[in-house]
Amino acid sequence: MPKDKIDEDVRVGVFICHCGSNIGGVIDCKKLAEYAETLPNVTHSEDNMYTCSETGLTAIRTAIEERALNRVVVASCTPRTHEKLFRECVSEVGLNPYLFNFVNIRDQCTWVHMKEAEKAYSKAMDLVKMGVAKAIKLEPLGMINLKINPVGLVIGGGVTGLSAALNLSQQGFKTFLVEKEDRLGGRLNSLYKLFPHDIEASEFINALIINVKNSPNLEILTSTKVKNIEGFVGNYEIEVDQDGKTHILEVGAIIVAVGSSLLDPKGLFGYDGHKVITQYELEPILKNKNLNAKDIVMIQCAGSRNEERVYCSSICCMTALKNAKTIKEQNPNANITILFRDIYSPGTEYEAYYRNVRELGVLFVKYDELKLPNIEKKHVRVFNEFIGSEMLIPYDLVVLSTPLVANEDNKELAQMLKVPTEANNFFLEAHVKLRPSDFATDGVYLGGSAKWPVDISEAITQGYSAASRASTILSHSSIEVEGATSYLPEFNKSLCSGCEVCIKVCPYQAIIKDENDEIKIIEALCKGCGVCGATCTKKAIVIRHFTNEQILSEIYAFGGR
Amino acid sequence: MSFEPKILGFLCNWCSYAGADLAGVSRIQYPPNIRVIRVMCSGRVDPNFIFEAFKTGIDGVIITGCHLADCHYLEGNYEAVTKFDMVKYLLSKINFEKRVRLEWVSASEGNRFAEVITDFTNQIKELGQSQFGRKNQDKELLQKLEALEMAAGSYRIRALVGRERKIIEQENVYGEKFSKQRFSEIFEEALDNEYLRHRILLSLEKSPKSVKSLAIELDANSKEILSHILVLKTRSQIVMENIINNQPIYVNIMER
Numbered sequence: 001m002p003k004d005k006i007d008e009d010v011r012v013g014v015f016i017c018h019c020g021s022n023i024g025g026v027i028d029c030k031k032l033a034e035y036a037e038t039l040p041n042v043t044h045s046e047d048n049m050y051t052c053s054e055t056g057l058t059a060i061r062t063a064i065e066e067r068a069l070n071r072v073v074v075a076s077c078t079p080r081t082h083e084k085l086f087r088e089c090v091s092e093v094g095l096n097p098y099l100f101n102f103v104n105i106r107d108q109c110t111w112v113h114m115k116e117a118e119k120a121y122s123k124a125m126d127l128v129k130m131g132v133a134k135a136i137k138l139e140p141l142g143m144i145n146l147k148i149n150p151v152g153l154v155i156g157g158g159v160t161g162l163s164a165a166l167n168l169s170q171q172g173f174k175t176f177l178v179e180k181e182d183r184l185g186g187r188l189n190s191l192y193k194l195f196p197h198d199i200e201a202s203e204f205i206n207a208l209i210i211n212v213k214n215s216p217n218l219e220i221l222t223s224t225k226v227k228n229i230e231g232f233v234g235n236y237e238i239e240v241d242q243d244g245k246t247h248i249l250e251v252g253a254i255i256v257a258v259g260s261s262l263l264d265p266k267g268l269f270g271y272d273g274h275k276v277i278t279q280y281e282l283e284p285i286l287k288n289k290n291l292n293a294k295d296i297v298m299i300q301c302a303g304s305r306n307e308e309r310v311y312c313s314s315i316c317c318m319t320a321l322k323n324a325k326t327i328k329e330q331n332p333n334a335n336i337t338i339l340f341r342d343i344y345s346p347g348t349e350y351e352a353y354y355r356n357v358r359e360l361g362v363l364f365v366k367y368d369e370l371k372l373p374n375i376e377k378k379h380v381r382v383f384n385e386f387i388g389s390e391m392l393i394p395y396d397l398v399v400l401s402t403p404l405v406a407n408e409d410n411k412e413l414a415q416m417l418k419v420p421t422e423a424n425n426f427f428l429e430a431h432v433k434l435r436p437s438d439f440a441t442d443g444v445y446l447g448g449s450a451k452w453p454v455d456i457s458e459a460i461t462q463g464y465s466a467a468s469r470a471s472t473i474l475s476h477s478s479i480e481v482e483g484a485t486s487y488l489p490e491f492n493k494s495l496c497s498g499c500e501v502c503i504k505v506c507p508y509q510a511i512i513k514d515e516n517d518e519i520k521i522i523e524a525l526c527k528g529c530g531v532c533g534a535t536c537t538k539k540a541i542v543i544r545h546f547t548n549e550q551i552l553s554e555i556y557a558f559g560g561r
Numbered sequence: 562m563s564f565e566p567k568i569l570g571f572l573c574n575w576c577s578y579a580g581a582d583l584a585g586v587s588r589i590q591y592p593p594n595i596r597v598i599r600v601m602c603s604g605r606v607d608p609n610f611i612f613e614a615f616k617t618g619i620d621g622v623i624i625t626g627c628h629l630a631d632c633h634y635l636e637g638n639y640e641a642v643t644k645f646d647m648v649k650y651l652l653s654k655i656n657f658e659k660r661v662r663l664e665w666v667s668a669s670e671g672n673r674f675a676e677v678i679t680d681f682t683n684q685i686k687e688l689g690q691s692q693f694g695r696k697n698q699d700k701e702l703l704q705k706l707e708a709l710e711m712a713a714g715s716y717r718i719r720a721l722v723g724r725e726r727k728i729i730e731q732e733n734v735y736g737e738k739f740s741k742q743r744f745s746e747i748f749e750e751a752l753d754n755e756y757l758r759h760r761i762l763l764s765l766e767k768s769p770k771s772v773k774s775l776a777i778e779l780d781a782n783s784k785e786i787l788s789h790i791l792v793l794k795t796r797s798q799i800v801m802e803n804i805i806n807n808q809p810i811y812v813n814i815m816e817r
Contacts, residue, residue, distance in 0.1 A: 078582045109593075111588055112591055114588065420635065497716070507634050529634035531634065534604060546601060555614050
């Protein structure tokens with residue numbers, strides 16, 4: 001049969017998988033292989049019971065060598081599970097892995113058209129035809145090899161950052177710890193006791209700081225701010241400013257552990273800093289044991305879980321319980337009432353703590369978001385949701401449980417790191433469940449209250465987690481990143497109008513204008529989404545492995561042209 | 562025999578392609594008309610692909626991506642929306658707007674994938690075979706499709722599409738921020754203009770014509786045609802070839 005050969009040098013081998021009866025039970029794979037042989041540039045075609053079995057893989061390798069194939073198409077299950085296997089198979093006999101193309105005739109064909117075998121067969125024919133058409137246009141690509149500088153940077157010297165830095169240095173990595181304040185410790189420096197074991201915060205944090213300071217390969221920079229970040233995974237150059245002096249830190253991975261800030265309580269429930277204070281202002285008073293109040297009312301969710309700040313700050317319930325318990329210990333005759341909306345005391349220890357505080361005689365009154373407590377001259381007026389009527393509670397001191405809020409300079413740091421923040425300005429992880437310690441940008445990790453208010457044990461866990469994720473990069477001398485990136489070929493440079501639309505649509509800031517005012521794509525940063533190429537006003541940018549030519553060849557193979 | 566439409570699907574690798582696989586794993590049956598092209602992101606679908614697909618006689622094109630705010634590439638699907646809205650608006654000029662669809666299907670929505678494909682296939686069946694797939698092609702309609710494709714591919718339109726989100730969400734180079742509605746008004750006017758200009762160019766490619774005969778041929782008023790002729794002249798896409806009966810005759814000088 002005469003064939004419409006597009007390019008004599010392109011020799012495609014097609015392998016049709018029966019997948020037992022998954023495909024073979026619905027369509028005639030032998031006939032499909034015979035059809036494939038009639039397609040342009042196909043010089044070899046066969047059907048296999050299981051192409052992914054050792055027998056099938058051997059058949060591919062043999063055909064590549066004996067029939068001098070330079071493209072391989074496998075029509076079987078789905079690239080999501082088997083592309084890697086077949087790519088490895090073809091590269092074992094010297095074929096570039098990007099010259100392999102996958103055709104999905106199981107998950108998206110025989111499995112979903114089981115009762116329409118004839119139509120499933122003609123769909124499979126089209127899919128193979130499209131797959132071959134694309135295969136003909138495939139080009140060999142190299143993975144991008146990046147050297148890794150095995151040095152870690154931790155931004156933030158609070159409990160999360162200290163834990164992360166200590167962990168990294170204990171794994172043997174040179175680590176920089178940058179803290180903007182003049183001392184390490186962060187929020188813990190201003191706390192008295194820590195729930196649930198009521199140890200003193202200062203004892204705990206000082207022990208941790210001593211460990212960090214004694215760590216041999218850990219360099220601490222206090223009073224230091226991050227000024228600029230350049231580079232990409234494995235190769236970051238960080239400009240920091242330490243009291244007016246500039247240092248350049250060269251690191252391979254970055255951990256963001258910047259923590260959070262206190263909410264300015266002005267305007268909340270008549271806050272005045274004397275008779276109405278916050279939990280954080282109560283801490284030093286308790287530490288110095290000079291609380292002059294007998295009737296104390298605490299108000300939970302003060303400034304959170306409302307329209308302005310929809311989130312739960314997660315630590316305030318336990319903080320209030322802890323401070324109530326401390327007051328009771330210092331003055332058993334104190335009357336404490338906690339006005340709450342919901343009490344959050346997860347797990348066995350926190351729940352036991354809550355019960356213990358109730359047993360100490362602390363009263364809990366539930367209020368509704370729409371009927372906020374009112375601070376009057378001598379009483380707190382509150383609508384008690386349990387009894388369904390208003391109460392007047394006398395007070396000497398009102399303590400507001402205000403939420404932790406995102407740092408004001410988070411946006412600035414996020415822009416330098418090229419990572420996102422969420423609606424409340426906290427840092428946003430790559431995926432809440434699948435990649436909770438990662439950013440979408442490779443080589444940058446996060447933990448602690450930078451992404452959400454967390455308590456101490458959670459902060460430590462997340463610090464360790466971020467350090468462990470960073471070590472997956474730092475422990476390699478080099479890493480390979482996806483070669484299917486976008487690029488601006490030399491021959492297309494004259495097309496570029498410099499409109500910068502590509503820079504605007506790139507979600508990874510992988511496109512810049514270089515010193516010659518020319519568009520430059522930093523391939524190590526590119527994830528290959530292809531949006532720049534689809535948007536490029538001059539169609540000058542090429543998306544490797546998904547080029548316009550390749551996709552159009554699939555369209556024409558189906559539509560006929 | 563009932564009409565079996567040719568449907569092309571662009572599926573993003575991370576959500577929709579996985580959703581389609583899940584439909585398979587769950588053995589959820591749907592019509593076998595769709596042929597899938599896997600792309601890494603729904604934002605990768607160049608508007609050009611859709612016009613090219615219709616030119617080959619494909620009856621319907623569906624693009625599926627991750628749900629908004631769930632994009633594997635952070636915001637690629639928002640870029641898919643701006644491109645799709647532009648294509649859909651242009652296709653409405655030849656009543657093809659119902660032949661394209663943009664849907665969000667996550668990796669866990671095998672059911673939804675099957676439902677979306679079933680619904681779209683039924684919709685295309687109801688619309689019937691595309692005029693471009695028929696033996697006797699409507700030449701004028703094909704020329705309109707060509708003009709639409711060229712308008713969508715023009716620098717001005719691609720630049721507007723590429724900048725749309727920044728202009729609406731942040732600001733343009735003059736520091737102005739536009740509402741979505743205001744932007745749409747300006748954008749649609751630009752699309753109308755570019756479409757007509759490319760129809761003029763295509764017509765002048767065949768033979769030199771006067772403003773008056775262009776107006777008759779393209780069913781537009783002479784004043785409008787003249788204003789576009791002036792723009793095309795300044796863009797050096799056409800020149801005046803000669804004057805017949807006191808009327809200037811223009812010709813397309815663009816190389817294709």
